Amino acid sequence: MMSPGLRRLALTAHVASSVGWVGAVAAFLALAVVGLVGxxxxxxxxxxLAMAVITxxxxxxxxxxxxxxxxISSVGTKWxxxxxxxxxAKLALxxxxxxxxxxxxxxxxxxxxxxAERALSSADLPNLRLQLVVDASFALVVLLATTxxxxxxxxxxxxxxxxxxxxxxxxxxxxxx
Amino acid sequence: MPDPTGYPGTPRWVKVSGxxxxxxxxxxxxxHLSGHGPGAHGHSPQSHMPVREGSTEKETRP
Numbered sequence: 094m095m096s097p098g099l100r101r102l103a104l105t106a107h108v109a110s111s112v113g114w115v116g117a118v119a120a121f122l123a124l125a126v127v128g129l130v131g132x133x134x135x136x137x138x139x140x141x142l143a144m145a146v147i148t149x150x151x152x153x154x155x156x157x158x159x160x161x162x163x164x165i166s167s168v169g170t171k172w173x174x175x176x177x178x179x180x181x182a183k184l185a186l187x188x189x190x191x192x193x194x195x196x197x198x199x200x201x202x203x204x205x206x207x208x209a210e211r212a213l214s215s216a217d218l219p220n221l222r223l224q225l226v227v228d229a230s231f232a233l234v235v236l237l238a239t240t241x242x243x244x245x246x247x248x249x250x251x252x253x254x255x256x257x258x259x260x261x262x263x264x265x266x267x268x269x270x
Numbered sequence: 271m272p273d274p275t276g277y278p279g280t281p282r283w284v285k286v287s288g289x290x291x292x293x294x295x296x297x298x299x300x301x302h303l304s305g306h307g308p309g310a311h312g313h314s315p316q317s318h319m320p321v322r323e324g325s326t327e328k329e330t331r332p
Contacts, residue, residue: 178284231298249281256277 095169103166110158111243115236117151122229128204129222134212141213144225145205148198156191163187176254183242190235197228 095103121144128140163184167174175181200221207213250258273279 178281182284182287227301231294247281247283249284250278252277256275 094171100166100170103162103169107159107162107166110155110162111236111240114152114155114159115233115240117147117155118229118232118236121147121152122226122233125222125225125229128213129226137213138208141204141208145201148194148201152194153198156187156194160187160191173254173257175251176257177246178249178251179242179245179247181251183239186235186239186242190232190239193228193232197225201225 124140124144128137131137167180172180204218204221
């Protein structure tokens with residue numbers, strides 16, 4: 094178990110990175126919409142170039158930091174990583190969102206590269222540009238769900254957590270408590 | 271039938287949201303594999319053609 098100071102530090106890092114991730118994805122979604130429906134060529138180009146920057150410098154680092162600090166916070170506290178369903182669900186959603194993000198860095202880079210070369214017309218990569226809007230919306234919903242899980246902490250222990258809870262405590266732990 | 275070990279079982283919210291997540295995941299893969307995802311970008315053949323300096327968008331398209 095972590096000391097109270099370390100626990101607060103890990104939790105602060107986790108909340109900051111997770112909330113930062115949500116905000117960055119919201120900004121990404123706004124830029125993806127501008128890129129898809131924008132009428133001013135320079136604004137559209139700027140949107141796609143900014144999306145690539147946000148992805149590499151904000152979204153990807155904050156997603157990895159959120160995942161790492163979430164694992165550290167859960168393992169180092171009474172919650173554990175596999176004991177409560179809400180922690181398990183949050184972990185699963187974060188892992189899936191991070192993996193999909195890594196997969197999507199390629200198409201994001203593709204649109205940004207084209208935008209760096211010239212102005213885009215509506216005939217350029219239409220499906221891909223629409224997909225970026227859909228996927229960013231999906232990611233935002235998933236991240237809001239993980240935020241809600243962290244705040245509400247719905248009840249329910251996994252079988253592993255339930256069995257761990259029923260195990261007799263070690264003598265030293267009993268003495269301390 | 272109650273669990274002999276006394277385990278209270280999986281809560282309803284886990285079952286419902288798990289089912290929902292499964293449906294969304296299947297939907298996600300169906301959309302991507304059906305040719306509307308990033309795997310099928312649907313870009314025009316001239317997407318990567320260099321554009322002449324000063325030329326308009328219309329001029330570069332047939």
